[in-house]
Amino acid sequence: MIEESLNPGHYISKVVSETMPAATLPLLLLMGFLFLMWNFEETSSIPGPGYCMGIGPLISHWRFLWMGVGSACNYYNETYGEFVRVWINGEETLVTSKSSSMFHVMKHGHYICRFGSKLGLKCIGMHENGIIFNNNPALWKEIRPFFTKALSGPGLVKMIAICVDSTREHLDHLQEVTTELGHINALNLMRCIMLDTSNRLFLGIPLDENAIVLKIQNYFDAWQALLLKPDIFFKISWLYKKYEKSAKDLKEAIEILIEQKRQKLSTAEKLEEHMDFASQLIFAQCRGELTGENVNQCVLEMLIAAPDTLSVTLFFMLALIAEHPHVEEAMMKEIQAVMGDRDIESEDMPKLKVVESFIYESMRYQPVVDLVMRKALQDDVIDGYAVKKGTNIILNIGRMHKLEFFPKPNEFSLDNFEKSVPHRYFQPFGFGPRGCVGKFIAMVMMKAILVSLLQRCHIQIQKGKGLKNIPKNNDLSLHPNETQPLLEMVFVPRTNMAKNQEIK
Numbered sequence: 001m002i003e004e005s006l007n008p009g010h011y012i013s014k015v016v017s018e019t020m021p022a023a024t025l026p027l028l029l030l031m032g033f034l035f036l037m038w039n040f041e042e043t044s045s046i047p048g049p050g051y052c053m054g055i056g057p058l059i060s061h062w063r064f065l066w067m068g069v070g071s072a073c074n075y076y077n078e079t080y081g082e083f084v085r086v087w088i089n090g091e092e093t094l095v096t097s098k099s100s101s102m103f104h105v106m107k108h109g110h111y112i113c114r115f116g117s118k119l120g121l122k123c124i125g126m127h128e129n130g131i132i133f134n135n136n137p138a139l140w141k142e143i144r145p146f147f148t149k150a151l152s153g154p155g156l157v158k159m160i161a162i163c164v165d166s167t168r169e170h171l172d173h174l175q176e177v178t179t180e181l182g183h184i185n186a187l188n189l190m191r192c193i194m195l196d197t198s199n200r201l202f203l204g205i206p207l208d209e210n211a212i213v214l215k216i217q218n219y220f221d222a223w224q225a226l227l228l229k230p231d232i233f234f235k236i237s238w239l240y241k242k243y244e245k246s247a248k249d250l251k252e253a254i255e256i257l258i259e260q261k262r263q264k265l266s267t268a269e270k271l272e273e274h275m276d277f278a279s280q281l282i283f284a285q286c287r288g289e290l291t292g293e294n295v296n297q298c299v300l301e302m303l304i305a306a307p308d309t310l311s312v313t314l315f316f317m318l319a320l321i322a323e324h325p326h327v328e329e330a331m332m333k334e335i336q337a338v339m340g341d342r343d344i345e346s347e348d349m350p351k352l353k354v355v356e357s358f359i360y361e362s363m364r365y366q367p368v369v370d371l372v373m374r375k376a377l378q379d380d381v382i383d384g385y386a387v388k389k390g391t392n393i394i395l396n397i398g399r400m401h402k403l404e405f406f407p408k409p410n411e412f413s414l415d416n417f418e419k420s421v422p423h424r425y426f427q428p429f430g431f432g433p434r435g436c437v438g439k440f441i442a443m444v445m446m447k448a449i450l451v452s453l454l455q456r457c458h459i460q461i462q463k464g465k466g467l468k469n470i471p472k473n474n475d476l477s478l479h480p481n482e483t484q485p486l487l488e489m490v491f492v493p494r495t496n497m498a499k500n501q502e503i504k
């Protein structure tokens with residue numbers, strides 16, 4: 001006892017060496033070191049799960065893969081707050097649903113990159129090609145102007161007539177996609193209209209809509225499945241073969257269409273009549289500014305952008321219309337007052353206030369894209385937190401739209417857009433240098449297609465069914481999970497409605 005109090009260090013080492021085997025000391029030292037590391041990693045002031053000797057990062061990446069990005073982000077924001085630090089692939093990743101941090105990230109030029117598995121992006125052709133997940137800032141800067149030009153100015157005006165025409169044509173052939181019970185797979189119909197309108201404006205080569213729509217869906221499945229996979233996944237070829245094939249199928253189909261376009265251009269008498277998005281890219285390749293692979297990927301991305309986002313958005317809108325008859329009534333009243341029975345034209349667009357509020361509220365309440373992925377290209381401070389260069393950032397816009405500003409955040413109500421909404425609180429398309437390049441054309445297309453459709457049809461869904469019955473993948477973009485039966489709709493032609501009412 002006296003020895004212990006006079007020289008505790010010597011006493012402890014004596015007791016340890018007497019009572020424990022020789023391996024214990026190194027083990028204790030190792031544990032001490034790990035404990036130090038644990039504490040070191042915990043010094044981050046950003047809320048979130050603990051590092052716990054590397055177990056934290058493993059669990060958080062696993063949660064993203066298991067739950068899907070959307071659900072995992074919501075889980076972390078609900079559990080730890082609206083600004084959270086997690087890990088994906090061992091990389092620090094911030095998930096935020098605060099309007100202030102989103103505004104900061106979207107606005108500044110040092111967040112113009114996204115993040116994702118390099119091998120996954122390579123597998124689907126997006127690595128340093130195209131625009132959507134091109135994470136090479138220099139290459140992306142060369143590509144983006146081609147998209148900006150095609151999606152604004154005269155293209156925007158032309159798109160209105162294209163949308164009206166395409167909607168009319170597809171509705172005229174409705175019986176071909178109607179089941180014996182009179183039901184329609186409205187999502188597929190919307191996808192076909194989107195592909196047709198995009199093709200007419202950006203490429204102009206006849207194509208088999210149904211076949212390409214199916215290939216686009218498979219491409220998206222591959223994209224969602226591969227985007228965050230760890231590198232080890234790509235070591236086992238049978239795991240990713242199926243996805244590689246889906247990407248190859250669509251890429252090959254697009255390559256054939258582009259080859260037809262090249263031939264058309266080489267034999268065209270008046271080139272100016274064929275100067276669309278695809279032609280601009282082909283000529284840039286001829287000048288040596290772009291590679292053939294990049295041209296193919298850009299055309300592919302331009303053709304998939306609307307069939308993915310807009311078709312699902314419009315599908316959700318049709319379901320919301322069927323569920324809210326008073327909203328349909330208000331829109332019909334406005335459509336009648338602005339256009340009567342004629343087709344929509346560009347001057348009508350700003351006059352359709354109710355239709356516009358409906359579109360915004362649908363995108364807020366039932367979003368198709370509710371996440372934006374970015375990377376910090378330099379050290380920064382966001383909302384008082386130090387953010388290191390290379391940090392991944394996920395902007396949880398869907399959650400932000402239900403947390404801040406809106407008077408009835410969890411309800412579908414046009415009251416949410418009765419007053420003008422400051423744009424930092426409503427960002428369905430993102431904004432700034434890497435915001436959605438198609439946001440203006442998207443609004444024009446939604447208005448033109450929705451109005452043309454409502455002028456011709458009244459939408460019904462089965463009693464007791466509605467948006468709540470649509471199972472979601474809840475992944476990158478909230479696609480309905482098509483492995484389960486979809487909400488089928490009935491399109492009642494307005495002429496028949498009038499007749500039915502007369503008969504009654």
Ligand code: HEM
Pocket residue numbers: 106131132133144147151302305306309310313368369371372373428429430431433434435436437438439441442
């Ligand atoms: C309802 C319709 C749509 C929604 C909700 C939507 C939403 C978005 C969002 C949130 C982003 C990411 C923005 C960011 O990082 O800040 C994005 C990017 C993009 N969108 Fe859209 N979008 C829609 C329609 C379209 C359409 C119709 C096109 C083209 C025809 C398009 C083309 C693109 C492209 C090319 C990008 C990538 C831009 C880049 O990385 O530079 N989008 N979109």
